[in-house]
């Protein structure tokens with residue numbers, strides 16, 4: 130059924146259709162509307178046989194989820210940013226215990242300085258925790274990915290994060306084809322845990338493992354994520370058969386035929402990039418886009434094949450490894466290891482900085498003319514940054530950086546894009 | 547492990563002696579452990595130190611909970627000595643389904659298990675969460691308070707050995723003043739843990755108005771069993787704080803564990819009481835009051851108190867704390883017959 134609906138609401142309803150049994154969450158922007166939606170759907174009886182637990186922190190949210198999942202309940206939670214970091218220890222733990230919890234991340238920057246807007250720093254910080262990380266490009270895909278995520282998580286006994294851009298997707302109203310219950314029931318079997326806490330068959334779960342076996346346990350966890358590389362496309366296909374839509378998979382391809390330049394990106398940014406690609410194509414530029422859906426596991430081989438023939442790759446990412454550079458770009462370079470392809474790292478949109486068509490047009494122009502230095506920070510105010518660097522060099526007590534910069538740029542600071 | 551039945555028949559090797567569960571007292575006063583049919587949550591063979599109060603306390607508490615629920619029990623464990631010594635991979639001592647997640651989240655994990663049981667209509671399966679004093683009063687405190695506040699159907703048991711033992715005896719917020727730990731060494735102007743710090747978790751638990759709070763001790767196992775049994779008969783959040791001496795951390799003899807635990811209560815430093823919905827409902831009177839010195843002396847962690855006049859002054863201060871407990875919980879009241 131087509132619905133004009135907020136992204137967060139669509140996710141809440143999609144999760145509800147998956148017949149979750151325990152939902153626990155702690156509020157943080159921009160995830161709040163999702164969990165409010167879940168709470169309301171449960172209270173209203175739309176989601177039945179489900180416990181909603183208001184917890185005292187994100188650490189507790191995921192810990193409750195761990196207990197519920199280990200006891201055999203289909204379990205869901207959602208968070209973002211500081212909340213994801215607050216639960217970090219439990220994030221690793223849930224994966225180590227092999228619990229198929231599904232968690233939405235409303236992607237948001239990490240402070241200080243505190244910032245509620247979108248970038249990918251949060252999920253990137255926990256990319257190696259053993260969770261599958263899927264990134265939604267649109268709200269339709271966000272809703273669909275949740276339905277796929279439960280199936281994927283339970284088939285592999287691995288937790289799954291569904292990442293969706295904070296505000297840009299979570300708070301956007303769009304027309305979405307909402308699945309109906311019969312379709313979801315046909316797609317998603319009930320949860321059969323691999324191991325469960327049951328007095329009739331008492332297992333000890335979470336025992337200590339020493340050096341004699343830890344490597345093997347870790348290897349098996351790694352191998353499980355690699356298996357997801359084939360399970361994700363299988364589930365994408367199964368989904369298509371029932372819902373008639375292309376959603377999910379390892380990555381999406383757009384106008385890759387004969388492309389000399391390929392932009393690799395993740396999340397909602399792909400929409401703007403595709404528009405730009407259409408423009409460039411109209412001008413005869415051979416350019417295409419790959420939008421990664423599965424960031425973990427990272428589809429090294431498939432990506433390498435897809436990028437065959439490209440002379441230049443522009444990795445456009447909303448993350449920055451401080452003291453190093455690009456995060457996604459590093460992974461893409463790994464996929465292209467030994468291949469003579471020029472890879473540009475472009476860091477963009479941190480803390481919600483808008484990524485405009487104008488900026489992208491400028492960027493593509495510079496790439497075409499071979500002018501781009503690596504890494505490139507899209508729309509970085511270099512003058513401002515230099516002034517502050519000088520300021521700090523000349524004064525021992527220069528004061529707080531963020532406040533200095535806000536003072537320096539003056540009234541513009543209040544204008545949030 | 548899975549092919550064993552949860553409730554095992556126990557083999558006693560010293561039949562006919564006094565050693566196993568006061569079998570000479572009349573039936574009503576016998577401990578659960580005296581029964582050949584007793585449940586067995588934690589089997590022997592674990593790696594606890596000799597005389598470990600925590601191992602003893604956990605066995606009695608969990609056996610009782612197992613019996614009270616007819617084996618319909620799931621245990622959640624925080625990181626700490628109990629977790630480590632019972633589950634050295636690939637072995638386990640647990641005969642109940644058991645889950646260890648992290649150091650600071652056992653109460654929340656237990657809430658999750660309870661929620662799963664509720665949603666699946668399996669409320670007959672009950673949940674016990676357990677942790678050391680550090681896991682309870684410090685790092686797990688937020689989760690514990692949340693579990694209490696929501697009145698989740700979980701019995702939380704704290705095994706209080708008054709320090710972080712598993713990591714080598716560091717101070718926790720349950721470490722008493724003057725106690726020497728690895729992070730409160732017995733040197734300087736205020737040797738050992740300082741006065742005026744720490745928290746009293748049973749009282750904080752009571753402030754949540756949960757249906758049941760109790761303190762217990764391995765020196766009085768019958769009382770401990772009774773309290774666990776009582777707790778298991780109640781729904782909602784329950785808290786039992788068990789005093790468990792640690793020979794390794796306290797510098798006491800392994801064979802003195804019970805004696806030291808008894809002295810802790812007899813001197814008034816560890817009062818045994820129960821509370822319901824925020825009100826104290828009863829306490830165990832002191833039978834033979836002893837000065838705090840008697841409790842402190844057999845423990846090396848307090849040895850510095852017996853060296854000089856400053857030490858004597860600190861002992862006097864500890865005595866005042868004990869006296870305040872005695873007054874607060876009316877521990878020296880006259881009783882005709884000692885209740886169990």
Ligand SMILES: Cc1ncc(C[n+]2csc(CCOP(=O)(O)OP(=O)(O)O)c2C)c(N)n1
Pocket residue numbers: 218600625626627628649650677678679680681682705707709710711712713718
């Ligand atoms: C987040 C985290 N911090 C620290 C530790 C290290 N650690 C493990 S057990 C433990 C001490 C446990 O003390 P307590 O809870 O009192 O239990 P005990 O060992 O004394 O029974 C500590 C500090 C950990 N495992 N996890």
Ligand code: SF4
Pocket residue numbers: 593594595596597598599600601627628631707711712791792793794795
């Ligand atoms: S260190 Fe203490 S608590 Fe830990 S096993 Fe030994 S006696 Fe028990």
Ligand SMILES: [Mg+2]
Pocket residue numbers: 678679680705706707708709710711
């Ligand atoms: Mg301790």
